[in-house]
Each structure stands twice: as C-alpha cells, then as structure tokens.
Amino acid sequence: MSAREEILERIRRATADIREKDPVRDVPVDWAYGRPTPVGDVLDTFVENIEDYKARIVRTGADGTGRAIVEALTELGAKSVLVPSGVQDTWVAALEAGGFTVVRDEPVLSHAELNEVDAVLTGARVAAAETGTICLDHDDDQGRRALTLVPDRHVCVVREDQVVSDIPEAVARLRPAVEARRPITWISGGSATSDIELARVEGVHGPRNLFVVLEAQPSSR
Amino acid sequence: MKPGDGKTVALFATCINDTMFPTTPQAVVTVLERLGCKVVFPKSQTCCGQMLTNTGYYDEAVPSVRNYVRTFEDYDYIVGPSGSCIGAVRHQHPMLAEHAGDKALKSVSEEVVKRTYDFSEFLVDVLDVTDVGAYFPHRVTFHPTCHSLRVAKVGDRPMQLLRAVKGITILDLPDAEQCCGFGGTFSVKNSEVSVAMATDKARNAVSTGAEYVVAGDNACLMNIGGVLHRGNTGVKPIHLAEILAQTEEAAIA
Amino acid sequence: MSIDHRTEGSVAKPRLTPAPPTGSYLGMPAFPKGVKKELENQQLRRNLRHATTTIRGKRALRAAEVHDWEELRVAGEQIKNRVGRHLDHYLVQAEEAMTRAGITVHWARDAEEANRIVVEIAKSKGTDEVVKIKSMVTQETELNEALEEAGIAAWETDLAELIVQLGHDRPSHILVPAIHRNRSEVREIFLEEMGNWGTPAPPDISDDPPELAAAARTHLREKFLRAKVAISGGNFIVAETGSVVIVESEGNGRMCLTLPETLISVVGIEKLLPTFEDLEVFLRLLPRSSTGERMNPYTSIWTGVTEGDGPQDLHVVLLDNGRTNVLADPVGREALRCIRCSACMNVCPVYERVGGHAYGSVYPGPIGSILTPQLRGVASPIDQSLPFASSLCGACNDVCPVRIPISDILVHMRHKVVEYKRKTHKLPTGESLLFKGIGWMMGKGQRLAGAQVATQAAARLMKRRKYIGPLPIPGYPSAWTNARDLPMPPAQTFREWWDAREEQR
Numbered sequence: 001m002s003a004r005e006e007i008l009e010r011i012r013r014a015t016a017d018i019r020e021k022d023p024v025r026d027v028p029v030d031w032a033y034g035r036p037t038p039v040g041d042v043l044d045t046f047v048e049n050i051e052d053y054k055a056r057i058v059r060t061g062a063d064g065t066g067r068a069i070v071e072a073l074t075e076l077g078a079k080s081v082l083v084p085s086g087v088q089d090t091w092v093a094a095l096e097a098g099g100f101t102v103v104r105d106e107p108v109l110s111h112a113e114l115n116e117v118d119a120v121l122t123g124a125r126v127a128a129a130e131t132g133t134i135c136l137d138h139d140d141d142q143g144r145r146a147l148t149l150v151p152d153r154h155v156c157v158v159r160e161d162q163v164v165s166d167i168p169e170a171v172a173r174l175r176p177a178v179e180a181r182r183p184i185t186w187i188s189g190g191s192a193t194s195d196i197e198l199a200r201v202e203g204v205h206g207p208r209n210l211f212v213v214l215e216a217q218p219s220s221r
Numbered sequence: 222m223k224p225g226d227g228k229t230v231a232l233f234a235t236c237i238n239d240t241m242f243p244t245t246p247q248a249v250v251t252v253l254e255r256l257g258c259k260v261v262f263p264k265s266q267t268c269c270g271q272m273l274t275n276t277g278y279y280d281e282a283v284p285s286v287r288n289y290v291r292t293f294e295d296y297d298y299i300v301g302p303s304g305s306c307i308g309a310v311r312h313q314h315p316m317l318a319e320h321a322g323d324k325a326l327k328s329v330s331e332e333v334v335k336r337t338y339d340f341s342e343f344l345v346d347v348l349d350v351t352d353v354g355a356y357f358p359h360r361v362t363f364h365p366t367c368h369s370l371r372v373a374k375v376g377d378r379p380m381q382l383l384r385a386v387k388g389i390t391i392l393d394l395p396d397a398e399q400c401c402g403f404g405g406t407f408s409v410k411n412s413e414v415s416v417a418m419a420t421d422k423a424r425n426a427v428s429t430g431a432e433y434v435v436a437g438d439n440a441c442l443m444n445i446g447g448v449l450h451r452g453n454t455g456v457k458p459i460h461l462a463e464i465l466a467q468t469e470e471a472a473i474a
Numbered sequence: 475m476s477i478d479h480r481t482e483g484s485v486a487k488p489r490l491t492p493a494p495p496t497g498s499y500l501g502m503p504a505f506p507k508g509v510k511k512e513l514e515n516q517q518l519r520r521n522l523r524h525a526t527t528t529i530r531g532k533r534a535l536r537a538a539e540v541h542d543w544e545e546l547r548v549a550g551e552q553i554k555n556r557v558g559r560h561l562d563h564y565l566v567q568a569e570e571a572m573t574r575a576g577i578t579v580h581w582a583r584d585a586e587e588a589n590r591i592v593v594e595i596a597k598s599k600g601t602d603e604v605v606k607i608k609s610m611v612t613q614e615t616e617l618n619e620a621l622e623e624a625g626i627a628a629w630e631t632d633l634a635e636l637i638v639q640l641g642h643d644r645p646s647h648i649l650v651p652a653i654h655r656n657r658s659e660v661r662e663i664f665l666e667e668m669g670n671w672g673t674p675a676p677p678d679i680s681d682d683p684p685e686l687a688a689a690a691r692t693h694l695r696e697k698f699l700r701a702k703v704a705i706s707g708g709n710f711i712v713a714e715t716g717s718v719v720i721v722e723s724e725g726n727g728r729m730c731l732t733l734p735e736t737l738i739s740v741v742g743i744e745k746l747l748p749t750f751e752d753l754e755v756f757l758r759l760l761p762r763s764s765t766g767e768r769m770n771p772y773t774s775i776w777t778g779v780t781e782g783d784g785p786q787d788l789h790v791v792l793l794d795n796g797r798t799n800v801l802a803d804p805v806g807r808e809a810l811r812c813i814r815c816s817a818c819m820n821v822c823p824v825y826e827r828v829g830g831h832a833y834g835s836v837y838p839g840p841i842g843s844i845l846t847p848q849l850r851g852v853a854s855p856i857d858q859s860l861p862f863a864s865s866l867c868g869a870c871n872d873v874c875p876v877r878i879p880i881s882d883i884l885v886h887m888r889h890k891v892v893e894y895k896r897k898t899h900k901l902p903t904g905e906s907l908l909f910k911g912i913g914w915m916m917g918k919g920q921r922l923a924g925a926q927v928a929t930q931a932a933a934r935l936m937k938r939r940k941y942i943g944p945l946p947i948p949g950y951p952s953a954w955t956n957a958r959d960l961p962m963p964p965a966q967t968f969r970e971w972w973d974a975r976e977e978q979r
Contacts, residue, residue, distance in 0.1 A: 003581040004569075007743065007794045011562045014802035018559050023748070027556035031549035033751045038541065049768060108782070111699045111733055131761075131769035144783035145732040145774075149725065167769075168754040178715050178750050181575055183780050186757075186773035191725035194765060195634035195650055196657050196683040198525045204633060204687050205694065206725025206772060234968050236916070240926050241961065243968035262972045265919035273913055275866060277888030278906070281913025288917055313885075371868035400823045404865025411506050411863060412953035413513050417827045418865065419958065447958025450941050 037166035049132030053189025055210040066094030072211040078119035086140025119153035126173040130166035137177035154207040223257025224348040233301035236268035248466035271309035304369025341378040356469035358388035362431035392429040403444035423448040490627035502834035504859035532766025551877040554811035564713040571716030575778020585615035608632035609707025613836040631726035640667040646830030649816035657681040704730035708741035717777040737785040759875035764815040796849035811876040818870035840870040844883040861887035929963040
C-alpha cells in the first residue's frame, strides 16, 4: 500500500466513530466571514498601527505622491531604487528628477545584483488598518517577491481606497489573487525579531526600513 | 425574614475538610444558620473522587460518584466550601459515569451536579447576600485558587464577600492568579516544581504584609501554609468561610 | 569551549554543521528527574521568568483589544474540528489543488519516510547544503541529522534556531527556541561558533540584541543568496486552493521561500484549513496568541509555482508520524487543533520554572504534555511522566486560541498511563494498590469514618504539635514534608463534631 493510501486508511479508521460524512453538516461554523471590524477612523487607525511597528508613514494628496516618494528615499539615504515594471510613470519621473539611479528588473536581476540595490518602490493590493498590515499580491506594480525582500529599504505607496478595517475584509479582497494563483505577502512593519530575551529588534533579514506613502484619492482633493 | 429562610442545605464537607480541617465546614454551618438556612449533614458522604480521577484512576473514582449521587440526590441545595471539589463534581462526575458505562448514573449525576454549589456561589447567587454580618479586624491577602477560578468559575464572588466584612483590610496579592503548586498528587509526584511554585506564592503573600492568606480551598492553603510555617513567616492560612463566620459580638465576647 | 565540534563523537567523519547534544528525546529521564538540573539553574529560571512574564502580558493585551475574541476562538475551534473530523476529505482536496497548481505532493507515514523523501529531493538537485525556516515538524523528524548523514548541511536561519544550532543545543520553546539563553550567552556562542561555519561575528561584538541580530544577518545572508534548496514547515495549507501559508517575523522565511530554486515544505496532515477565507480567523488568532503582536511582520502565501517568481520546483510532504493515533482518540483528538502558538507554555507555571528541555520532546509545556505521549505512545518513562507534569491549574485552557481543553486531556492521558501500566505490569504498583484502597474507602461514609480513626490516633500521639516537620518516610510523605510542614490532623473530625452537636440538641 502506498503511504498515501495507508495514511488515508488510518484516518478513516480513526474517524470511524463520526457518522455524519458531510463536514459542513457535521461541524457548523458560527462565524460570519468578511465583516468589517469597528475601528473608528480606518485611515487614522492604519497610520497609528504602522507607526506602532516603528515603520514610517506619511499622508499625501494624489498629486504629491512623487514628492513624498523622493522625500522618503532621501530620508532613508537610498541612492539606487528598484522599480517594478508596473509602477506609475509619474513616480519614476519623480525619481529621475530627484537624481536617483532607477534600477529595472529587466533583464532579470541576480540575487547578488538585488542585494546591491539600496531600495525598492512599489504599490500594494490592500491594507488592513487594525493590524497595520500591507498585502502585496505581486502584480506588476509590486514585482516578483524577491524585489521587496532583498533590498534593505522598502517604500510602499498605498492608496486610501485600498485600506480596509481589518484582516477579514483584506482576505476577501485577496480572493481574486489567490484564484489567479498569485503569491501573496503580508507585511506588518519592518522585519523584526524578539528571539533574544524577547527584546524586539527591528530589522533582521527582510527590509529593515519600511516607509509607507498613503495617497489620498484624487476625488477627495 | 432572613435570606436563607425555608431553605434546606445539604452540606458537602469534603473529605479533606472533614478529616483535616473541620473548622471550615463548622464555619459554613455557622454562616448558613445565621442566614436562616436549615443545614443537614448526610453522613453517608465521602469524597468528590478528584484525587483519584486526576491521577488517572477512573475506575477507582466511580464509587465516589455513585456515593455522591446516592447521598445528595434528594436535596435542592448541595453546598461545599471548596472550589476544587465542587468543580470536580460538576466537571468530572458525568464523565466518570459515562466511563463506567452507566447511563442511569450519568443522567442522575447531571441533575445533581446542577444543584451543587461552592459556598461563595450559594451565598452570592442563591441567597443573594454579600454582607453576611462578619467582622474580622485583620490584614488579609486573597489567593483566588485555580479551580475556583477556572473549573468552578466562581469569579469574584469570594472577593465580594470579603469586601463586605467589617474591619478587614484586603491587600493585593502579586501574581494572585498563578497556581500555588498544589495540584493534588502533583505536589508529591513533582514535589520540587510544586515547592518552587508554593515558595513563590508564599513569598508574594508575605510581601503584602498580611497576617492571613485567605482562599476558598483548604488544599491550596495547606500547601501555601506548609511553606509559610516552615519558613516561620508568621503569616497564617485561613479559609474564607472561617472569616465569614466571625462576628463582632463573638469577638467582644 | 575548546572542543572541536567538527569531529565530535566516535565517528571521525567531519561534521558539516554543529553537532547537536548527544542522546535521544526518548532516552531522557522522566519529568520529575529531568527538572532537577533546571530548577537549580538560577540563570535559567531568571531568563524564563522574564521571558514568559513579558510575553504573556503582551498576549493578554492583544487579545483584550479584539472585541470578538471569544467568537474568534470558537470559530477557530469549529473550523479545526471540521478539518480533523474529515481529514481524509480535506487531504485529498488539498492534494488535488496543490497538484493542479504545480506542487509535487508526497506522503510520509513517519519521520523516517519524510526524511528520506527530503534527502532524495535535495540529493537529486546535486546540492550539499540547504537553508531551513524554523519548523517544528522537521525538529520532530530530526531532519537535520538525516541530511547531515547524507552529506548535506542544513542551516537554520531563524535567529533563535541559529543560536540553538550554533550552541550545540536543543530548542526549549516552540516559538522562541532559545528562550533559555540570555544575551551574554548568545554573544559567546556567536563569537565561538560563527566563524567555524561561515561569516564570523565581529570580534568586538557586544551583547546588545540589535548587534547580535546584525551579526546573524551578515552570517546568514551569504547562505541565503547561494542556497539552491530550502526546507520549510507550514502553518496552514488551504485545502480549497492548495495555498501554503508561512507566518514569521524576521524575513528569513521569505528568503528561503523566495530565493532558492527548490522549496520542500514538510507539513503535518492536521495543518489544513478548508477555505481561503478561514485564514481571516487564524491570522487574527495566531499572532496575538503567539508573539502578542497585532500581526507578525511577514506572512507568505503561495499557491503553486509562479513563473519567474520564486522557486520553480515546489514540494509538499504531508506527514502523519503519529497524528492518526491522536485522531483515533475521541478525547485526545482535540489536541490536533493546535496551531503551535505557544500561549499555553507562556502562561504555564510549571514551564516557567523548568523550561522546555525537561519535557523530552520538541513540543514542551502543556500542549507537549498532551501531544507527545499521544504521538509517541506511553511506553517510555518520559512519555508516561508527561501527563503528570502539570498542577492542572488550567491557565492554558483559557489562553488557547482554538480552545483545546488541555487539562481535561492531561487527565485523560493520565488515565491512559494508568491503564497501560495495569496491562503491562505483572504485579500492581504500590500506587495502584493505594488508590484502589482509597477508592474502596470513598465508596461509603462509614468506611471513611473508620479510616479517620487512624488519623486521629496519630493526632493523639503527637497531641501538642500543630504541624509535622520533615518526615524521613520515602515516597509521598518525604516528598511533601521536604520543604513544607504538614498540619496535624485535628482531635475531632467534622462528622464527630456534627454528631456531638446533634446529640446536644
């Protein structure tokens, strides 16, 4: 018997006492999925919780994003900036005007080359206020996973309409990404560890600096 | 009219109180009678069986369940001064009856269990009193005990009762909700760890400056008191019921 | 430390990675014996007390700020029950979904089979090293040693696991495996060992945690950048979509999941969730229960192979290794809901005082005490002692995010140990005779009253004393009185007092 058959057989024997074979009927789940969490002002909560992770966040009008990005990268001391293919042209133009070296992942960069770039600039798919979490689905404005991992500084532009109250709403918005089998990465502050005496240390292997630019919608300006 | 008028209470003394700490069930009798209850003590009672159950001896615990049901099934209120024993009756008796494969026992047990109360619950919930007319002009610190909190789930009822005692000074016990390390046979099977826990509990009690450490369970008090006495700390263990039994009149007399 | 760990042991074969301590978990002494060393180690007790106090405070804070925390716990319990009770259905569904998405799915009956599968895949890639994400399940299977045996170096990349590995040590906690080490010990380990296996720590390094973390970053970065194969566990697999989920803090996980060409994830069969939406429950429960954060820094979810992004060769090894034994016990199976958050060990007063090593298993603390003897059975002294390594205070039950009734299962496992001994011992143990006697005595009120005569005789013998000091009687009497006095039985039992009172009336 193959391991597969044997394990399945063991499970069937082990659960022989369970008469109802329909999982949903056997164990009802009393949970309403996808509900918003009452958090007060969603955007204020998002800002507070990002700051609570000791990450940086600034708010800007839609027309101020380019300037905010340049200021962020300047503050972080970056000179070269990796830009995924789908990032808005106006942001790239701002980078070039700001004197940054714009690095493209075309042709595909090696790990060592990625390791040489100072920073990466991306968009996001959705963000959750209650936990200060940014979710990437690695679409063209975010790039493949290594791009937001190896460089030490990550500047991430999140639009206000991408911020939801909490994880349940965020998960609902990620449904299309998972159906398209895109990889998904959730980022809540910078890389951190508490492995030595539970003292939190910001910055281990992932980008040690996360800088969020929260962009207002054009209509609200 | 007194809150207990017309109520007959069957006292479940518990085996450890009956044998080792009789002043506690005596105090329960005093308080309940003061509040107007008629107290009876069914002589066939023994033990909740918890020590046997919790050491893994289910078969050996079943006679305790049968005896408890036989002894108390005719009473409306079964009251005992121990969150742990009461918790064990409520939480484990139906399980043990099922283990014995005795459906009749299980269904009677489930009924009897519903009428079984910790002393503090009976006073606060059934008699609806917190001020039982007690007087205790001393500094005390309160250990809530794990099984009172997490199995019997008596909540803050003992504290409500203590706060209503005249003359008392209640001092906060640091890490109050941490276990004292008794744990039944744990105290002898893992005596080093048990002592380490009891020592921390005793140290915390001493640090409050209290004269007494009070709890709703004499087993825990025996453990904490054992360390307190060995260390000549002068801090004495006392059961909640024994504080509630004391009155100003008695103190003056 | 002047021993050259590269050539430890009787075999002269040089070590590829730091040697773990000798001896097996199963050969460890029973819990009450194993704790002695730990209890005497004041530094260890200080480290543990500090760490567990801090983390349980954080957990309590983060749980309290969730308005529907109790509903979430119930949902977690229900979803995991649904999976466990219909595990065959969900495993087949998960296998189909993963296969469709390009993941190669393997099944392993036990640790040895899982290790063999992993070793074969790694060998087929022609690599002599792998990078690893902290994973309890590969600790359980002792995969690192199987790889070492096959000539493949396995590098732990989680900071705490790195400390443990470099320290020739064992993990003592499932979330913070080096919780028993303080900063100065970590500094010493890094200075002594890092240079033997890669980039050394800076010679002037201090014991400041950020400096130590930076040394780990440098030491591991070269390994991440060159690794061809990575090995992970998995926090969840979504049966519906075939997505694998890894929750972490440092980014070492993302490095391993993203940079190598091949990724092998070894995952216990109980780790399934039915739907993608179920993640909204578990990704709220887990971080708050575990590290006491609103959310852990990084969560990675992958659904098969993505062209041009991450490993192009993905494997998942579904491991039984005793889990179906747990499932077969209708009481014990509730332990399979465990999501390895460690909240139970952080509130456990026993764990706090002895640490994780005395539990003789990669799963210490309350959950380990119910899981280990179910996974391994109750034949060995250590496994027989684990269910008794608890005062049954119940603090663990209250914090468990999936509402595992840990104390009830501890008691259930104690019963199993007693039954096992009854069946395997030719003669009844002293304890079983004693308890049989007590059981008989408690069957009737008159029998208890009769036994009380004996305690009173003792009381009359030592009339004037109120307490008994140390008793030189081996077994329970000395175990109690070594550090605790015992009150004297009173001259009159309650039932005698009651009788006397009734007569007066």
